[in-house]
Amino acid sequence: MKVERAYGLQRALDLGLREDEYARILESLGREPTEVELAMFSLMWSEHCGYKHSKLLLRTLPTEGPRLVMGPGENAGAVDVGGGWAVAFKVESHNHPSAVEPFQGAATGVGGILRDIFAIGARPIAVLDSLRFGEPTSEHSRYLLDHSVAGIGHYGNSIGVPTVGGEVYFEGPYEQNCLINAMCVGLVRKDGMIRSAAAGPGNLLVLFGAATGRDGIGGASVLASAELDEEDAAKRPSVQVGDPFAEKKLMECSLELLERGLLVALQDFGAAGLTSASSEMASKGGVGVEIDIARVPLREADMEPFEIVSSESQERMLVVIEPSRLDQLLAVCAHWEVDAAVIGHVTEDRTIRVRRGDELLGEIPVDVLVDCPLYELQPAPPKTPLYATPPKLLPDQTAEQDLLALLGSPNIADRRYLFQQYDSIVQSRTVRRPGTADAAVLALPHGGAIAISIDGNGRRVAADPYCGTVEAVLECAANLACVGAEPLGLTNCLNFGNPEKPHIAWQLTESVRALGDACRALEIPVVGGNVSLYNEGGEGPIYPTPVVGAVGWLPDPALAGRIGFATDGDLIALIGDFRPQYPASELAKLRGEPLPTSLPGVDIAAHRATQTLIRDAVRSGKLSSAHDVAEGGLAVALAECAIAGGLGAEVELEDGSEAAIFGETAGGFAVSGPAAVVREIAARAPHQIIGSVGGRRLKISAGETQIDVSLERLREAHAALAERFE
Amino acid sequence: MKFGVIVFPGSCDDVDAQLACARVADAVPLWHADHDLQGVDAVVVPGGFSYGDYLRAGAIARFAPIMTEVIDFAREGGYVMGICNGFQVCCEAGLLPGALLTNVSLRFVCRQVSLDVANADTPFTRALPAGRPLSVPVKHMVGRYYAPADQLDRLESSAQVVLRYTAGQNPNGSLHDIAGVINEQGNVFGLMPHPEHAVDPLTGSADGLGLFVSLRDSVSGLVGGGR
Numbered sequence: 001m002k003v004e005r006a007y008g009l010q011r012a013l014d015l016g017l018r019e020d021e022y023a024r025i026l027e028s029l030g031r032e033p034t035e036v037e038l039a040m041f042s043l044m045w046s047e048h049c050g051y052k053h054s055k056l057l058l059r060t061l062p063t064e065g066p067r068l069v070m071g072p073g074e075n076a077g078a079v080d081v082g083g084g085w086a087v088a089f090k091v092e093s094h095n096h097p098s099a100v101e102p103f104q105g106a107a108t109g110v111g112g113i114l115r116d117i118f119a120i121g122a123r124p125i126a127v128l129d130s131l132r133f134g135e136p137t138s139e140h141s142r143y144l145l146d147h148s149v150a151g152i153g154h155y156g157n158s159i160g161v162p163t164v165g166g167e168v169y170f171e172g173p174y175e176q177n178c179l180i181n182a183m184c185v186g187l188v189r190k191d192g193m194i195r196s197a198a199a200g201p202g203n204l205l206v207l208f209g210a211a212t213g214r215d216g217i218g219g220a221s222v223l224a225s226a227e228l229d230e231e232d233a234a235k236r237p238s239v240q241v242g243d244p245f246a247e248k249k250l251m252e253c254s255l256e257l258l259e260r261g262l263l264v265a266l267q268d269f270g271a272a273g274l275t276s277a278s279s280e281m282a283s284k285g286g287v288g289v290e291i292d293i294a295r296v297p298l299r300e301a302d303m304e305p306f307e308i309v310s311s312e313s314q315e316r317m318l319v320v321i322e323p324s325r326l327d328q329l330l331a332v333c334a335h336w337e338v339d340a341a342v343i344g345h346v347t348e349d350r351t352i353r354v355r356r357g358d359e360l361l362g363e364i365p366v367d368v369l370v371d372c373p374l375y376e377l378q379p380a381p382p383k384t385p386l387y388a389t390p391p392k393l394l395p396d397q398t399a400e401q402d403l404l405a406l407l408g409s410p411n412i413a414d415r416r417y418l419f420q421q422y423d424s425i426v427q428s429r430t431v432r433r434p435g436t437a438d439a440a441v442l443a444l445p446h447g448g449a450i451a452i453s454i455d456g457n458g459r460r461v462a463a464d465p466y467c468g469t470v471e472a473v474l475e476c477a478a479n480l481a482c483v484g485a486e487p488l489g490l491t492n493c494l495n496f497g498n499p500e501k502p503h504i505a506w507q508l509t510e511s512v513r514a515l516g517d518a519c520r521a522l523e524i525p526v527v528g529g530n531v532s533l534y535n536e537g538g539e540g541p542i543y544p545t546p547v548v549g550a551v552g553w554l555p556d557p558a559l560a561g562r563i564g565f566a567t568d569g570d571l572i573a574l575i576g577d578f579r580p581q582y583p584a585s586e587l588a589k590l591r592g593e594p595l596p597t598s599l600p601g602v603d604i605a606a607h608r609a610t611q612t613l614i615r616d617a618v619r620s621g622k623l624s625s626a627h628d629v630a631e632g633g634l635a636v637a638l639a640e641c642a643i644a645g646g647l648g649a650e651v652e653l654e655d656g657s658e659a660a661i662f663g664e665t666a667g668g669f670a671v672s673g674p675a676a677v678v679r680e681i682a683a684r685a686p687h688q689i690i691g692s693v694g695g696r697r698l699k700i701s702a703g704e705t706q707i708d709v710s711l712e713r714l715r716e717a718h719a720a721l722a723e724r725f726e
Numbered sequence: 727m728k729f730g731v732i733v734f735p736g737s738c739d740d741v742d743a744q745l746a747c748a749r750v751a752d753a754v755p756l757w758h759a760d761h762d763l764q765g766v767d768a769v770v771v772p773g774g775f776s777y778g779d780y781l782r783a784g785a786i787a788r789f790a791p792i793m794t795e796v797i798d799f800a801r802e803g804g805y806v807m808g809i810c811n812g813f814q815v816c817c818e819a820g821l822l823p824g825a826l827l828t829n830v831s832l833r834f835v836c837r838q839v840s841l842d843v844a845n846a847d848t849p850f851t852r853a854l855p856a857g858r859p860l861s862v863p864v865k866h867m868v869g870r871y872y873a874p875a876d877q878l879d880r881l882e883s884s885a886q887v888v889l890r891y892t893a894g895q896n897p898n899g900s901l902h903d904i905a906g907v908i909n910e911q912g913n914v915f916g917l918m919p920h921p922e923h924a925v926d927p928l929t930g931s932a933d934g935l936g937l938f939v940s941l942r943d944s945v946s947g948l949v950g951g952g953r
Binding site: 150153154157245246336419420426430 | 834
């Protein structure tokens, strides 16, 4: 084709491409790219869309399992939950937009992950979020938290999808670069699922939903695939603006179109807008597409072609339909008051063509555009510590004072202040709300239930990328076990710094290796995920933060486990091969200890056996409570059981060491129940019978150490987060 | 006995309301753009964010074609229950006194609250167990009940305050802890808490079911009495 005006290397570099990548474009096309083509390459070859530093690693993850219905590569993964139903789920990041504009960044993060779920035909039934901020003593962190939580609530609440769980951590390295990961779970009849592969030359491409505007241009390339810097306030216009009402109509409309069997393929508009949506559909279907951008409904009439193909305007979907179905499609869209326009058609020749009327603006072989360069990482462990030692916040004090300080510390304090800002109950499925159990539990239409948990402790991954990541997977599975669920599938969001730096490449490589090993050992397939790199502010990289979200299944929602102590006189046992350590614990952090350079390894197979034991025991309905031991160690876990149940406990530990009381590692469960039941279950695993439930005080006696606190004081300490923010 | 549940674009709890109604009687959806109430015996205006709640919560919905019919239905004595956004819509439509303002916290709040039944002698509350508070969730950003002082006095003196948040449980700063009010004629009832999310102990509580039972029984009485 004729190129009116060449834009050249400098423009390519400005758009985030590398010099060798530009050379590759010239070679592939055999000419200079047009402005539209260059924009399309810069988006599709960005880290965010192309996964160019992570794809080779991700291929090592296990993706097969007996319950797998849809694996990586589609808009979301899905697992079989019986009765002809599947559950679709995925987690995605919206970190950089949220760091720049927290309300809209977080809101559109939720909007984007919702579209991924209904793009495969599933009705979104739950949202969870995983958030990371700097310490709440910082005004900037409080601003980011407050506005991103409001943004998540604004979108999820308004669209009628419950936010049923999540987690938040506060650590210095996230101060400049917060993390906003959102996970969505959907429910779909297995025979009602749809893929995104375009098919049938001559079939029409229809864009429906919101008009296309100038928002989010360069979001994927300029914003998401580079480190944050001081100029970021100027990038605010790169952040999309969400309209949950438009998305609600779009969702209902999409699901009705599918139910009526009108669609050949369905794809949401995410990062890189029309460019990504159309080329992905063409690539997966082994076909080409021709698009006339003059037919794209615009918010501003004078938009440039490269803006139209780059725009990340929210609440839009792209479908392929047979021409004979068009009238029916338009009628459904009219019913939901959703605008629709035919913008092109499917072609045979595996080329993506962009026109404006008769004018050809771009013509690229689909494979050239979609197969972006992939880079091998050059990992090397850091020679000196990467992260500053946190400030010492606690004086030398008694164990009892330490317990209260831990309960009130930002990473452990009661999250009620946050989750009360989310509708957790709409759709009438929520059996376990946030704060009542270790995982969210949602009843299924045909009986049974699913459990969902999302986890990832960046500080522990920073100490040891391999073991920390194994712990994250184990904790996620442990949380499912505590409500009686077996894991069916796992999704992940890998939040790391700049992978071109050897020490970040090393963190990423070790973490993915651990993710694969842990999932293989637990036989949980990875159904899909997302990678967010270049998470670095002026002060260095974030803690490496692999976030894992898992969906599990349990037969009887009425028997789903709870964390709260329930009955006076119940026996309490600590079950599992639990060998807690003080370094890298929450207490060590509060005391200003540096991170260790490794964590002790864990025996995944042994932990899996314990998880199975706990899961079966919870399902039997004979236990009163089950809670995994996590941040703050055993003492904090027991305090959480006491607070949630409104009942005290008297506990005696043989080991009086600080590690035994406040140390952390994977694999410990605190359970309570009738004495005979607890003894019988505990006998089948490493265990200690540690005490009994009762009274209004938590008493822990461990060697020389004595803790004796009233429930009221525990509650007061635990409410500290709300006080910080109110 | 047949309930009709309005579906606006942006309604979120419409399906939940239908499920709750269907536990005690028949239930059908009523589309916002229609002018047909399909012969229903009672109307539920559900929760959600009708038309995105743009402009002001409920302000656009009150002009929906179906609302013309609901307003006529109510003027003729038909039973209407507005839940959360439905309460806001009914206030905007002039079917109920007062208004709902943004919560004192300026934040969305979702939590289980305890409600005292201030008037058990209404078509909506007759079947509720006497003297026991109800455990029902609230979830809203704009739920602070407000009415001018003289109107509040009239509401109180004519027992139009039907539900109150139990002392200490007011989640939004509502005047007089008001959670639900009824119109003067006694056939239109609005409440911010969500009884449709309290119909099954599995999902938290079944205390809200009594409101739907009351409504069904009241309609049956009305029909039996030759309306």
